[in-house]
Amino acid sequence: MRDLSGHLAAQLAADRAAPAAVGDVTLTYQGLADRVDALAGSLEGHVTAGDVVALDIRSPVLGLVASLATDRLGAAYLPLDTAAPAGRQRWVVENAAARVVVHQTGPLALEPRPVTATRPAWPLTDPGYVIYTSGTTGRPKGVHVPKRSLVERLDGLLQLPGLRRGGSILAMSPLSFDMSVVELHLPLAAGGTMVTVDPAARRDVDVFDRAVREHRPDVVQATPSFFRLMIASGWRGNPDVALWCGGEALTDELANALHERCGTLWNMYGPTEATVWASACRLAPGQPISLGTDLPGTAVELVDQRGRVLTAAGAEGEIRISGAGIADGYLDATPTETARFAHTATSRTYLTGDRARRADDGSLTFVGRLDNQVKVRGHRVELGEVESTLESHPAVTEAVVVLVDQGDPDTTHLSAAVVTRGGVRVRDLRAWLAERLPAPMLPSTFQVATALPRTSAGKLDRVMISKRLSAGERLS
The missing domain is CATH 3.40.50.12780 (ANL, N-terminal domain)
Incomplete structure (x- = not known):
């Protein structure tokens, strides 16, 4: 049928x-x-x-x-x-x-x-x-x-x-x-x-x-x-x-x-x-x-x-x-x-x-993603969409969002770091995102930095950023 x-x-x-x-x-x-x-x-x-x-x-x-x-x-x-x-x-x-x-x-x-x-x-x-x-x-x-x-x-x-x-x-x-x-x-x-x-x-x-x-x-x-x-x-x-x-x-x-x-x-x-x-x-x-x-x-x-x-x-x-x-x-x-x-x-x-x-028996085992898409409580989240929404705030000049504690499903969450022009509070950024994104896409933690780590090629060093945010360290 x-x-x-x-x-x-x-x-x-x-x-x-x-x-x-x-x-x-x-x-x-x-x-x-x-x-x-x-x-x-x-x-x-x-x-x-x-x-x-x-x-x-x-x-x-x-x-x-x-x-x-x-x-x-x-x-x-x-x-x-x-x-x-x-x-x-x-x-x-x-x-x-x-x-x-x-x-x-x-x-x-x-x-x-x-x-x-x-x-x-x-x-x-x-x-x-x-x-x-x-x-x-x-x-x-x-x-x-x-x-x-x-x-x-x-x-x-x-x-x-x-x-x-x-x-x-x-x-x-x-x-x-x-x-x-x-x-x-x-x-x-x-x-x-x-x-x-x-x-x-x-x-x-x-x-x-x-x-x-x-x-x-x-x-x-x-x-x-x-x-x-x-x-x-x-x-x-x-x-x-x-x-x-x-x-x-x-x-x-x-x-x-x-x-x-x-x-x-x-x-x-x-x-x-x-x-x-x-x-x-x-x-x-x-x-x-x-x-x-x-x-x-x-x-x-x-x-x-x-x-x-x-x-x-x-x-x-x-x-x-x-x-x-x-x-x-x-x-x-x-x-x-x-x-x-x-x-x-x-x-x-x-x-x-x-x-x-x-695997040796021919079966396939999931390893991870090739891009910046992650899963948060079963919901697909493109990190780029969260970053783009943060950067649309008039006081934000640059933003990066990473998934923290990927290996522990009980504590895994999104963490955001932003560079601002000054004068913006974290609670204002939370409210900005909450008006524009569904709950699974909202970062649990925020850090306001003066600059974000970069690679020698000038790109955002996402590996370093992720490590520091996971460890609770300041980026700058």
Whole structure:
């Protein structure tokens, strides 16, 4: 079945009274269909095929309603980061040339509001969804995943790691975080159930544990940072649940702790540009952590700078993903960004910028990044975007941002150093950033310096800066 709306039609034919969602919000498949019909009717006249519809929505159930209504009209849905500053949300809506913003106005209430927008230089072909990620140019970039790639990825995930017919997944991720795509659409593809939960579950172990115990989802998907927080808060786990852990590097210590708290543990790997996940590794206790097995139809390869595949044990290179699930590219992309994608009539590839090493058994182990992109609590952060925003402050002449304590997920954080014209306080810089960037991109520590260390070539000495900031030393 190659159509998202077809998944809903199939379940309606099978059992329209079956639960599409349980938990914080309960809804049958018939109730879901009724709401999709109503919203699609409200959007008609404002949306045409190839358009983008922005979603100002917190509820995963309403996110599913809006995504299916948008799909029916041949448009792509764009989930906004509802926790981001209003100015950043407006920029994303304008950059994507969204025709409508669908606002959540109540627990199960939606209100579409048309916006004035110029037709984009695209139109999108085979529209699926758009997710904005941190960008190297100092501005976010919108990744367009076509419907074909989404359906391919859902088909693959049904097989690996696998979700049984009628299975359930805990829906806990913010819609703007691409893990939500799996939580919304995979249960529907399996004729199963989305387990909704109060957003407080993202930080409150009691709320999270109660949802898992009461509704017994087949799958809980989250970042290592989240699972680490739950364990530190006393979560004892559930022997029947499968944990899909991804978005950050999984450590041996955390894996050992999770083995004691679940039925099966999976290490998931994949960037937004490959439709959430590209590979999965079922981990046994004591087993080395690797990227595991490619999802069906997808190839995860190790390549050198010339694009040649590296197969020798010990080889280190860049991860290239091809085949099923590859995004179309970025909206309004720069030539450098476009170069990461290579699409032909017969193949689609994406260079991730991730580094990996080939083990003796042929498996791949994640090593790190090739650029200044880092992960903070599972969120992709381009350090250049944070630096660019700092340097847009009228009193800042130069800024550098580094990730501190990368080897310790419990204490890792962003640290900023700035050179100023004088007269600016750190709290003013914090406020400046908080009005423009989402929380995961905000530095925890700041240092005002008279000058920043440089290499002999005159470039910022990021290695030295990182070492000094990590040690709490003054830069100048």
